[in-house]
Amino acid sequence: MDQIINNLQQFWEYTGFANTTFQHILMICIGIGFIAMGIIKEWEPLLLIPIGFGMIIGNIPLYPGLSVGIYEEGSVLNILHHGVQNGWYPPLIFMGIGAMTDFSSLISNPKLLLIGAAAQFGIFAAYGASLFLGFEPQAAGAIGIIGGADGPTAIFLSSRLAPDLLGAIAVSAYSYMALVPLIQPPIMKLFTTKQERLIKMKPARAVSKTEKIIFPIVGLLLTAFIVPSGLPLLGLLFFGNLLKESGVTRRLAETARGPLIDVVTILIGLTVGVSTQADKFLQVESVLIFGLGAMSFIVATAAGVLFVKVMNLFLKPGNKINPLIGNSGVSAVPDSARVSEIVGLQYDRTNHLLMHAMGPNVAGVIGSAVAAGILLGFLS
Amino acid sequence: MKHFYKCLLTVWVLLLAVGLYGQNPNELRLNELLIINTEDFQDDFGVHSAWFEIFNTGYGTVDIGGCYLSNDPDNLKKYTIPRGDVLTKIRPRQHILFWADSKPHRGSFHVNFTLEESEVLILTSGDGTTIIDQVTLPKDLEPNQSYGRAVDGEGTYGVDADNTGWEILPRTSPSTNNFSLDGKSRSDLMKETDPYGWIMALLAMSVVFLALVLLTFVFKGTGKIALNLTQRKADAYGKTRKVSMAETSGEVFAAIATALHMYARENEVHDIETTILTIEQVRRNYSPWSSKGQSMRKTPSARK
Numbered sequence: 001m002d003q004i005i006n007n008l009q010q011f012w013e014y015t016g017f018a019n020t021t022f023q024h025i026l027m028i029c030i031g032i033g034f035i036a037m038g039i040i041k042e043w044e045p046l047l048l049i050p051i052g053f054g055m056i057i058g059n060i061p062l063y064p065g066l067s068v069g070i071y072e073e074g075s076v077l078n079i080l081h082h083g084v085q086n087g088w089y090p091p092l093i094f095m096g097i098g099a100m101t102d103f104s105s106l107i108s109n110p111k112l113l114l115i116g117a118a119a120q121f122g123i124f125a126a127y128g129a130s131l132f133l134g135f136e137p138q139a140a141g142a143i144g145i146i147g148g149a150d151g152p153t154a155i156f157l158s159s160r161l162a163p164d165l166l167g168a169i170a171v172s173a174y175s176y177m178a179l180v181p182l183i184q185p186p187i188m189k190l191f192t193t194k195q196e197r198l199i200k201m202k203p204a205r206a207v208s209k210t211e212k213i214i215f216p217i218v219g220l221l222l223t224a225f226i227v228p229s230g231l232p233l234l235g236l237l238f239f240g241n242l243l244k245e246s247g248v249t250r251r252l253a254e255t256a257r258g259p260l261i262d263v264v265t266i267l268i269g270l271t272v273g274v275s276t277q278a279d280k281f282l283q284v285e286s287v288l289i290f291g292l293g294a295m296s297f298i299v300a301t302a303a304g305v306l307f308v309k310v311m312n313l314f315l316k317p318g319n320k321i322n323p324l325i326g327n328s329g330v331s332a333v334p335d336s337a338r339v340s341e342i343v344g345l346q347y348d349r350t351n352h353l354l355m356h357a358m359g360p361n362v363a364g365v366i367g368s369a370v371a372a373g374i375l376l377g378f379l380s
Numbered sequence: 381m382k383h384f385y386k387c388l389l390t391v392w393v394l395l396l397a398v399g400l401y402g403q404n405p406n407e408l409r410l411n412e413l414l415i416i417n418t419e420d421f422q423d424d425f426g427v428h429s430a431w432f433e434i435f436n437t438g439y440g441t442v443d444i445g446g447c448y449l450s451n452d453p454d455n456l457k458k459y460t461i462p463r464g465d466v467l468t469k470i471r472p473r474q475h476i477l478f479w480a481d482s483k484p485h486r487g488s489f490h491v492n493f494t495l496e497e498s499e500v501l502i503l504t505s506g507d508g509t510t511i512i513d514q515v516t517l518p519k520d521l522e523p524n525q526s527y528g529r530a531v532d533g534e535g536t537y538g539v540d541a542d543n544t545g546w547e548i549l550p551r552t553s554p555s556t557n558n559f560s561l562d563g564k565s566r567s568d569l570m571k572e573t574d575p576y577g578w579i580m581a582l583l584a585m586s587v588v589f590l591a592l593v594l595l596t597f598v599f600k601g602t603g604k605i606a607l608n609l610t611q612r613k614a615d616a617y618g619k620t621r622k623v624s625m626a627e628t629s630g631e632v633f634a635a636i637a638t639a640l641h642m643y644a645r646e647n648e649v650h651d652i653e654t655t656i657l658t659i660e661q662v663r664r665n666y667s668p669w670s671s672k673g674q675s676m677r678k679t680p681s682a683r684k
Binding site: 107111116117121123124128203206214367370 | 566571591594610631632
């Protein structure tokens with residue numbers, strides 16, 4: 001009888017119930033919240049559902065030493081997490097993004113690239129604020145990149161500069177990307193006048209196939225020679241785009257933008273979620289990171305909008321840019337461009353800004369990858 | 381044309397060879413040596429012997445197994461570093477230590493000569509003829525004093541090595557760096573010089589702008605060239621009216637394509653009539669991996 005009781009006691013000690021803490025329950029609730037946001041509100045469901053479910057998996061209380069936890073070497077989750085820790089997944093996602101992105105709007109109106117550059121100011125504002133709050137420069141760099149509004153870039157950089165903060169940074173970046181439709185419109189309206197919101201932009205010219213093929217090659221050469229440390233992201237982004245535009249590697253392009261990016265998105269979302277174990281995630285630092293992330297998004301959006309206004313001072317009347325596309329300089333593709341379209345239509349039902357906004361939006365992807373390369377170069 | 385392709389292939393192979401060169405033992409350097417050891421570092425047997433250090437200057441692991449060590453220019457293959465020993469793999473930017481005690485039976489890292497009577501130390505690659513590095517041993521070295529590269533891996537090397545970059549070191553450093561930085565990382569330095577991130581913000585934003593401004597200019601130029609080419613094509617077809625692609629937006633093309641598509645659908649036209657353009661989505665329900673036709677774009681044919 002004693003033996004049975006002992007065995008039952010031992011079994012009880014192994015269960016999640018015996019090892020549960022308030023923090024575990026809280027994290028599981030946050031995970032369920034993410035899933036609910038993904039399903040009910042349809043905010044970035046492809047990311048929030050894997051991350052949310054990963055949070056639940058990661059916060060099932062475990063008896064240590066079972067080799068199942070994400071931080072226990074050799075466990076399945078640990079092996080899957082290597083792609084995040086060592087930064088393999090983000091460049092693969094970038095390849096998929098390259099293979100699904102049409103850079104035509106950018107090629108037809110190259111000055112829109114500058115909006116993508118201006119919006120990166122959010123990264124460095126958050127970097128300065130993080131330093132001010134007492135974070136080390138490496139951690140500050142990793143936190144700042146949240147302002148790039150690019151999940152893979154944030155993961156790539158934080159895995160290099162501040163692996164301990166990776167979970168909080170990744171969740172913060174993806175959360176704010178999902179909240180772009182809520183965060184950006186008030187800022188866009190705050191910094192623009194009604195007259196500016198009604199500006200109709202000149203339609204983009206048609207772009208030849210040759211130009212589209214040249215773009216990834218020249219784009220890679222120019223950006224990677226300036227910031228070689230951004231090579232994994234820039235290299236695969238432009239490679240994916242060349243697969244798409246060359247016209248002769250359709251199968252490879254379809255794989256890169258279809259099954260491959262889907263697989264990596266599942267793995268990156270799930271493992272980022274799992275990595276948010278209560279004991280590592282529920283820290284004061286995480287709260288600060290969320291605050292700084294919000295700040296960087298707001299500054300990035302404002303910087304993009306204000307930069308367009310400055311550009312307009314130098315442009316001829318027919319060539320003015322609607323400042324409502326300034327927000328899309330943050331690289332949450334295509335959500336921020338969609339926000340430009342929605343806000344633009346609120347003031348003029350015939351003023352479609354989507355295709356114009358896609359220019360700075362994809363420029364933002366390039367800009368954030370360049371910014372990540374610079375931070376890596378300076379701080380690693 | 382064939383000659384051009386041959387040249388292109390040769391250049392490509394050469395470039396590849398240069399790339400591969402970076403992964404082989406040519407990255408190794410003799411880095412430090414101590415000739416008279418009375419109270420310095422001991423080997424695994426507790427014996428003070430002369431030692432020398434080899435440094436991997438590369439960023440990839442190099443297996444030194446199969447290379448040769450010698451103190452005799454006429455016999456470069458005097459000591460063969462055993463192959464298959466996992467310890468002969470030198471990790472990136474790391475060192476490996478050999479004992480010059482003339483007792484090779486004590487392990488892979490005990491060579492069959494000593495340094496005391498030697499004039500030169502030579503590291504030769506696995507082909508037995510290519511000298512990777514060599515150093516002339518100094519005569520005036522005190523006991524327990526080491527001679528090495530002032531900065532690890534830097535200075536002359538190879539067959540023409542003339543001890544440039546070598547000096548008597550202030551302290552011995554077997555299996556560690558001869559020269560250490562002051563311990564401050566780049567991150568620490570940034571913290572000291574730029575505590576609020578202003579310099580970083582200014583520098584980084586300038587670089588981001590520089591990269592994207594360059595792209596802007598390049599694609600403005602490319603756009604103009606593309607428009608000129610389009611115009612030339614149009615002229616070549618004998619069109620009298622000037623066609624400006626800049627004035628024709630993508631939206632116009634999209635509208636034309638949609639109209640054609642809708643027209644085709646409404647009239648249920650199909651491919652049989654040669655003059656009808658049909659736009660339809662191609663669906664493939666089979667896997668392209670099992671289809672030979674998908675994997676070969678063109679049937680190879682012999683040129684005559």
